[in-house]
Amino acid sequence: MIRHVVHFTWSDAADADRRARTVAALRRLPEQVPGSLAFTVAPDAGLVEGNAQTILVADFPDAEAFRRYATDPVHLEVIAEHVRPFLAARSAVQYEV
């Protein structure tokens, strides 16, 4: 199984309301883009200074299913509309579990 983990840090262009709408759009992704076995979007717990602000964790049965998700046009549209314009930093890893 492939676990896809993304850390997002939002820019000042996104106020609290805009960030909430972006998080909601990310949470709708598994309804719109098939292939994931589990899908979580969560806020950082605020325990440590300097952390990213939002984490997305999604499980896929294999690399091919992840690639289909990553390149799905609906996914790319959500990123272009709700994520990229409000991003200060992004860090991603996919790993075998």
Place this chain on the structure above:
Amino acid sequence: MIRHVVHFTWSDAADADRRARTVAALRRLPEQVPGSLAFTVAPDAGLVEGNAQTILVADFPDAEAFRRYATDPVHLEVIAEHVRPFLAARSAVQYEV
């Protein structure tokens, strides 16, 4: 439960052998520093350009157990010796699961 997720990108100061020793040192942490319920260190799967290179995922029963781990002197020593000198970038999130 608190899940602690760190992405590491290693600098050119660390060749493959040095990176392997750093990963081994991270994997020894749960034997040396108490408190985690689960502890994984894994390489990025190499599916996407621009990813971080190593992920660490550790579960703690609560924020207090995470804080004890994070501030444990043995943990800080491992970071100072094996991680910080070879780090190009680091991104972390803790979140409630």
